[in-house]
Amino acid sequence: MPASSLSPYTLNNGTPTPTAAHSQPGTEVELQPYTGGDSEREVPAQATDRSERPRHIFSKHRKWMTVYMVSIGGAFSALSSNIYFPAIDTISKDLGVSATDVGFTITVYMIIQGIAPSLYGSISDSRGRRIAFVTALVVYLAANVSLAFTSDLAMLVVLRGLQAAGSAATISISTGVIADIAEPDERAGFMGTNAGIRMIGQAIGPVIGGLLNSAWGFRSIFWFLSVFSALVLLGLLIFLPETQRTIAGNGDVPLRGLYKPWSYYFKLPKEWRNAPVPPAPKLEKLSWRTIVEPLTYVLRMDILVLLSWGALVYTIWSMVTSSTTTVLLKTFPDLTQWQVGLCFLPNGIGCVFGSVCTGRLMDRAFKRAETRYREEHGLANVNVKSQHDFPIEHARLSLMPYFSVIFIVSMALYGPSYDFNDLRRHFAGNLVASLGLQFIIASTATAIFNINSTILVDCFPDNSAGATATNNLCRCLLGAAGVSVIQPMIAKLKIRNAFLVLTGIAVVFSPLVWVQWRMAEKWRRNRLGA
Structure with a gap:
């Protein structure tokens, strides 16, 4: 009919x-x-x-392989941002500009990092994940090759913006793929793993950057990224099928043309072998409305409160990370470029730890809430998330207060921790307190990001890439503003006081966590007319 x-x-x-x-x-x-x-x-x-009728016909093993694949593709945003930090001093000397001027390229990167996913997210949701992924990686690859020939600051600024336009988009696209294939009780685990793999770039990027920079100069960093992105692009073309549900259904619709991975030309999935190839799908017309519509999510109170706290935490964490090179060289002037790169490891490892652990903890919390809801309502084998009165916010947010408190306490100690180094600053042991606190700050901040991202996908499962792009836009624009002022803050207020000011700001806005816990379910039900 x-x-x-x-x-x-x-x-x-x-x-x-x-x-x-x-x-x-x-x-x-x-x-x-x-x-x-x-x-x-x-x-x-x-x-x-x-x-x-499962969300997707992929086996659990195949789902995990897909998650790993798209997560590696999504790692370029964090990798490109952080591999760059140890080379800031070298770039300023090579191009004959100040460290503040080079820091401006970080601000530009973050602004484009926030804006670009809004475009790619809409393309991903309306035209397909595979096309959007390939386009983003082609742009990213071209930017890296061009950056390897950088000769002045203007060229560096423009090409870093282009690099961000390609790399940042991969985050929302990879999230869209996960939303396509994951059952509700799998989603947090997949999202946590996705964030964890992406954050490996956060961990090893500065180490790789410090090594390449000290051995062959900062341009070698961009050659490395060029080769790596070319290999990932080839892997996606060969193995990643289209998963967007308008095009691929739950995986049982035979794909054609650009949606079909190259490996399927040699061996078709067994579910397709007796199925006729359908006509080309009628896709929603891409327009400014499809691009702008996800941005309107911010106007909904439950989403606004959620994104506000997440964006603030992201900004403070970005200010800690982007200032690390300057703070370390100011406090420990004898550190080499290689050693500065190693000092980013606690931050990156904290990001990986926070992502993976939070995903597993959220899955357990969701299953407990799901079981309790079924028992209270006498339901069995029902997708409880489709029930308007299922407390999805409480199921996801139960860990948020703990992570938020630990984050604030760690920030309060971080600035003063550098004062502990005054007596014997030539010993590496003096770095333990500061870098240990960076690990805690990064792990709790990433846990908060992961919770926010999972709730957004829960709220908008069929427009997940667009929702993730909106989250990314809020975080990156506020983060860019923060990164642009952290160096002047440190110069004027000194290290300790600058980070104590940031701690105070976090304390002032921390009641947003309580507001989200108490009011989000009511706001969501009002928004849905339930």
Whole structure:
């Protein structure tokens, strides 16, 4: 029956139930075939056992392989940002400019890093993940090759912006792929692993950058990124199938053209072998509306509060990270470029630790909340997230207060920790307190980012790339402002006082966590008209 002739409601055991076409936006509705009667209709998954039609036909092993693949592709944003930090002093000397001028390239990178995913996220949600991923990596590869020939500051600024335009987009696209294939109780684990792998670039990037810079100069960093991105691009072309659900369904729709990975030309998935190739899908027309619409999510109170706290934490963490080279060389002037790169390891390892651990903890918290909800409502084998009264915010946010408190306490100690180094600053042991606190700051900040990202995907599972891009925009624009003022703050207030000011700002805005816990469910239900 044509979609236009469907009633907005189908009967579910005698009870009218909205069809997917008329359900509220932002809810997760999985369609199941309706076999009662002689018409072909569809009813939401809450009326049936979810196992009858999984979110995606991939096996658990194949899902994990896909998560690993797109996460490596998504690692370029953090890697490109942090591999650059140990070379700031070298770049300023090579190009004959100040460290503040080179720091401006970091600000530009973060601004573009915030804006670009809004465009790519809309392309990903409307035209497909695979096309958006390949386009972003081609732009990124071209930028890196050009950066290897940098000869002046203006060229560096422009090309770093182009590099950010390619690398940052991969985050929202990889999140979109995960949203396409993950069941609700798998999502936090996949998201945590995705963030953890991406943050490996945060951990090893400065070490690689310090090594390459000390051996062959800062331009070798961009040659390394060129080769790495070319290999990842080739891997995605060979192995990554399209997962966008309008195009690929739940994986059982045979793909064609650019949506089909090269490996499928040699061996088709078994689910496709007897299936006819469908006509080209009719995709939503890409317009400014599709690009701008995800940005309107910020106008919804539950999303606004969530993004505000996450953006503030991201900004403070970015200010800690971007100032590390300057702070270390000011406090320990005898450190080599290689040693400065090694000093970024605690921060990066903290990001990986926070991402992976938070994903697993959130999965457990979600399953406990899901079990409790089923028992209280007498439900079985139902997609509980499609129920408007399921407390998804409490299921996801239960860990947020703990991480937020630890983050604030660590920030309060971080600035003063450099005062401990005054007596014997030539010993590396004096760095333990400061770098140990960087580990804690990074792990708790990343945990907060991971919780925010997971809730956003929960709220907008069918527009996950756009929602992630909006999150990225808020964080990066505020982060760019923070990074642009941290060096003047340190120069004027000194290290200790500068970071104590940031701690005070975090304390002032920390009640947002409590507001989100108490009010988010009510705001969400009002937004959905439930």
